[in-house]
Amino acid sequence: MKILFVRPPRYRWPFHSEKSSFWQPLGFASMAAVLRANIDGLDIKIMDCPVLKYGWETTRAVIAREKPDVLCVGEETVSAHEAIKLVKFTKETFPDCVVIAGGSHFPYMIEHTLKNFPFDYIVRFEGELTLLELIKSLKQNPKPDVKTLKKIKGISFMHNNKIIDTELRPLLDMEKLPMPAYDLLPMELYGKGAQSHPDMVAIEHSRGCNCSCNFCILWKQFGKIDMKTGKINPCYRTKSPKKTVEEVLYLDDKYKRKTFCWVDPTWNVDAKWNKEFSELMIKEKLDINHSVWMRADYLVRDEQKGIFARQVNAGIKQVMIGVERTDNDDLAYLEKKGYSFETTKKAFEIVRRYPHVLSVASYIYGIPNETKESMKRFYDLLKEIPFDIGLSIPLTPNPGTKFFDELENRDLIEIKEFKYYNLVNPIARSKYLSRNRLMLNMIWNEIRIRARKEQIVKFQSKAERRKTATSNLAKGKARITFRYLKGILQETLIGKYYNYNIKPEWYEK
Numbered sequence: 001m002k003i004l005f006v007r008p009p010r011y012r013w014p015f016h017s018e019k020s021s022f023w024q025p026l027g028f029a030s031m032a033a034v035l036r037a038n039i040d041g042l043d044i045k046i047m048d049c050p051v052l053k054y055g056w057e058t059t060r061a062v063i064a065r066e067k068p069d070v071l072c073v074g075e076e077t078v079s080a081h082e083a084i085k086l087v088k089f090t091k092e093t094f095p096d097c098v099v100i101a102g103g104s105h106f107p108y109m110i111e112h113t114l115k116n117f118p119f120d121y122i123v124r125f126e127g128e129l130t131l132l133e134l135i136k137s138l139k140q141n142p143k144p145d146v147k148t149l150k151k152i153k154g155i156s157f158m159h160n161n162k163i164i165d166t167e168l169r170p171l172l173d174m175e176k177l178p179m180p181a182y183d184l185l186p187m188e189l190y191g192k193g194a195q196s197h198p199d200m201v202a203i204e205h206s207r208g209c210n211c212s213c214n215f216c217i218l219w220k221q222f223g224k225i226d227m228k229t230g231k232i233n234p235c236y237r238t239k240s241p242k243k244t245v246e247e248v249l250y251l252d253d254k255y256k257r258k259t260f261c262w263v264d265p266t267w268n269v270d271a272k273w274n275k276e277f278s279e280l281m282i283k284e285k286l287d288i289n290h291s292v293w294m295r296a297d298y299l300v301r302d303e304q305k306g307i308f309a310r311q312v313n314a315g316i317k318q319v320m321i322g323v324e325r326t327d328n329d330d331l332a333y334l335e336k337k338g339y340s341f342e343t344t345k346k347a348f349e350i351v352r353r354y355p356h357v358l359s360v361a362s363y364i365y366g367i368p369n370e371t372k373e374s375m376k377r378f379y380d381l382l383k384e385i386p387f388d389i390g391l392s393i394p395l396t397p398n399p400g401t402k403f404f405d406e407l408e409n410r411d412l413i414e415i416k417e418f419k420y421y422n423l424v425n426p427i428a429r430s431k432y433l434s435r436n437r438l439m440l441n442m443i444w445n446e447i448r449i450r451a452r453k454e455q456i457v458k459f460q461s462k463a464e465r466r467k468t469a470t471s472n473l474a475k476g477k478a479r480i481t482f483r484y485l486k487g488i489l490q491e492t493l494i495g496k497y498y499n500y501n502i503k504p505e506w507y508e509k
Helices: 028-037 054-066 079-091 112-115 128-140 146-152 243-254 271-284 294-302 306-311 328-333 342-354 373-381 406-414 436-459 465-495
Strands: 002-007 043-048 070-073 098-103 122-123 156-159 162-165 198-202 259-262 288-295 318-324 358-365 389-394
Touching: 002 028, 002 054, 028 043, 028 070, 028 128, 028 358, 028 373, 043 054, 054 079, 070 079, 070 128, 079 098, 098 128, 112 122, 112 162, 122 128, 146 156, 146 162, 198 243, 198 406, 243 271, 271 294, 271 306, 288 294, 294 306, 294 318, 294 342, 318 342, 318 465, 342 358, 358 373, 358 436, 373 436, 389 436, 389 465
Parallel strands: 002 043, 002 070, 070 098, 098 122, 198 259, 259 288, 288 318, 318 358, 358 389
Antiparallel strands: 122 156, 156 162
């Protein structure tokens, strides 16, 4: 049986260069490793089109040559249309190919996906064990009967024009997962020639979160499911420090990876884990960099315990924190529990004490009650938080989030095409401002509060990586500002949406 995991061609996010935009599809590598460890006789391949620079012409040719028995795709909302395009071509070419979808989009659009496109199965939530069980069944019989399929936990499929959702699957034990199948990926290409993320690798030690922000889908994707009600609650899990360090050492030794881009939504939840991992890494004396997403409240906690200093000594060179909003009432609206303006400000003040660490803040504009005055107040307070680079992100109603599901917000969501859900294009207006007015106010406040600071930081920093990364991000923000203005003008004059993600030269080739 030939199984092909494919990440199809796509546009890139405008704040990164093409050399550092596309990280490893870590989910594919993990699922491939589980399949390989448990089923003999499988021919498993991963085709990562963006890093290989395979455009659609090449991708179609490779699919036609490979003739997969099973095609696996898994996408975020913004790139779901690319997977649909791939699946349509594959099914037209090989009608008997079994198509399996996962990721953080399709499980929340089951009816839309199965009724409108030629997908066979959707894997809901974590994929490793569910895909394993499904492939075992398909290997025995490419067309299992419905009774057999109903025994597989965590899948959805169509039968007699009706959608069947099988019983949900409990969360897996991350400590029991094998090493991701990095050997199936073109590791030498990731971060090749990149300045900010040289020789990068995507890696995880944890899944889930202990918070349930209403704009985020990741906590839900890896949350704990009540088997009786189907309700999902936040749940944080992690591999042991020892197992994680072994993976780091493997990637450093075998693939010479130097920039470790941790995909964990909340890297620093567990203080005990943070301390043990850092101490193990310090002992290894590796010349590597870590880029991590941290929660501000836990960073403050760890600094007080002397743990954050250990983390920096262990190689942390970039800390990214979701500020989200500066008004505590707005944070409450977003259900960002444990956060406050004071805590976030203190966290960045702590990071500033470590001159080699780049600090990046992300924050949200365009909440339903947003006004010109609320944005000004937000940025006036933001001015007091000492981070290096800030990324302003429009509130984006991805399927499965509370904001998307709440009926009261439906009238605010104006763009229905998911290819624009890129965390750059405003998708929804507020009750008081149009999408373009929201963007214009964001641009003005970024220039008024942030632009001069960010241009100065890139010259002041003495740490080479921090200086390079700040410079590149500042240039990226300057470029995207002109694209914002071009997009607003285009929509105003001809009524056509402008996609702020960037189309690579190889996209069609």
